[in-house]
Amino acid sequence: MAEIMPGVHVVDGVGMPGRPGTVNVCLLVDKDECTLIDAGFPGVGQLLSAALASLGMPPTSVRRIIVTHHHFDHTGGLAEAVRLTGAEVWAHTADAGFIDGSVPRAVPAWVREGTGAPAATPSAMKPERVAVTLRLVGGEELGVLGGIRILHTPGHTPGHLSLLLPSLSLLIAGDALRYGDGKVTGAPEHYNADTAQANETVRSLIALDFEHMLPYHGDYLSAEASTKARADLAATP
Ligand SMILES: [Zn+2]
Ligand SMILES: [Zn+2]
Numbered sequence: 733m734a735e736i737m738p739g740v741h742v743v744d745g746v747g748m749p750g751r752p753g754t755v756n757v758c759l760l761v762d763k764d765e766c767t768l769i770d771a772g773f774p775g776v777g778q779l780l781s782a783a784l785a786s787l788g789m790p791p792t793s794v795r796r797i798i799v800t801h802h803h804f805d806h807t808g809g810l811a812e813a814v815r816l817t818g819a820e821v822w823a824h825t826a827d828a829g830f831i832d833g834s835v836p837r838a839v840p841a842w843v844r845e846g847t848g849a850p851a852a853t854p855s856a857m858k859p860e861r862v863a864v865t866l867r868l869v870g871g872e873e874l875g876v877l878g879g880i881r882i883l884h885t886p887g888h889t890p891g892h893l894s895l896l897l898p899s900l901s902l903l904i905a906g907d908a909l910r911y912g913d914g915k916v917t918g919a920p921e922h923y924n925a926d927t928a929q930a931n932e933t934v935r936s937l938i939a940l941d942f943e944h945m946l947p948y949h950g951d952y953l954s955a956e957a958s959t960k961a962r963a964d965l966a967a968t969p
Contacts, residue, residue, distance in 0.1 A: 733759075733783045736952050737900050737944065739877050743783045746772040748805060755805060756948050758904060759783060759794075762876045768797040768813060769895065769904055770948060776809030777816045791817045796866075798882075799823040800906030800948065801889040802830035802837070803923075804859050811860035820865035824884060824891030833861030868893065885937060887930025888919050894937065901943035908933050909961060912950035916957075916964040931968050938962045 734742045743757040757776065758769040766789055768780070784791055794817035800806055802823070810831070814821060821831070829835030837858075870884025870893065878899025885894040885908045895904040903909075907919045908930070924930040938961045945957035953960065 733786055736946065736954070737902060740897075740900065740902065740946070741783065741787070742946070742952070743772075743776075743779055745779050746776055746809075749773060756946055756952070758946060759787075760877055760880075761787060761789065764789075764793060765876075766794045767874070767876050767880075768794050768817070768819065770800055770806040770906070771797055771808070771810040771813045773805065773808040774812060777812040780809075780813055780816060793817075794819045796820040796822050798893065798895065799827070799831060799864075800894065800904075801892040802827040803889065803907070806906075806948065807831055807859045807862070809859075810862045814862055821862055822866040822868055823864050824893050825867040825869055826886070827889055827891030828864040828867050830889075831859075831862055832864050883937075885933040887926050887928070887933045888924050890925060892933070896940065896942065901941075903937070903940065903942040903945045903957065905937070905945055905947045907948055908937060909945065909965075910947045910950040911945060911953045911957075916945070916953065916961040918965070918968070934965055934968045938965050938968075 733744050739761045741759045743759055746757045747754045757772045760767040797813055797819045823831055830837050868882055870882055872882040874880040877897055881896040883894045883896055885892050888907045892906060894906050894908050910917050918930055918934045921927050942958045945953040
């Protein structure tokens, strides 16, 4: 498992079914407790078990799972991860209903129009319902790894969250930003619930200062991340 920064580990092998590459499910380890950021796909339990074992941490050391948003590629393995760890589930209040099943997920445009990934089939998009333990609104601070600031970064979904760790100068961007082929971008428009709001979020994120960025999709950007993001996204409407 890759430790990209002290205490920040990316769980090995969490891949999109039917697609090449992996997504960045992230395990934050602070002394004897862990915080998992997003939960990948069904099957993540085994990968998470292996990751925890390699750190010498028991599954019960995972105290909370912070879900950046309700999309199936972030919540498909959530029920399994909760069963394994007994962790609390934290999500923004605007996405919580999709996660606990009290609000039905709409069939997104990329499925209706066939513009999305081959794996994004309706059956793959119905993760097991999971109770949300703590509903967030953004602005909360969590005392892990020197402090985690929870940012409400809507647009991709109404309740999308990103996490800023000022003491590490790290932004965990979720799907609000990506990095690949040497370029920082926003999420592809057809995956966003509200493009204007997603652009507003991009502008607010690139106004922050952070040296490092871990997006869920794409590569870890290890240096001068916000400077690069500002340059690459200067034309955001
Ligand atoms: Zn998403
Ligand atoms: Zn995603």
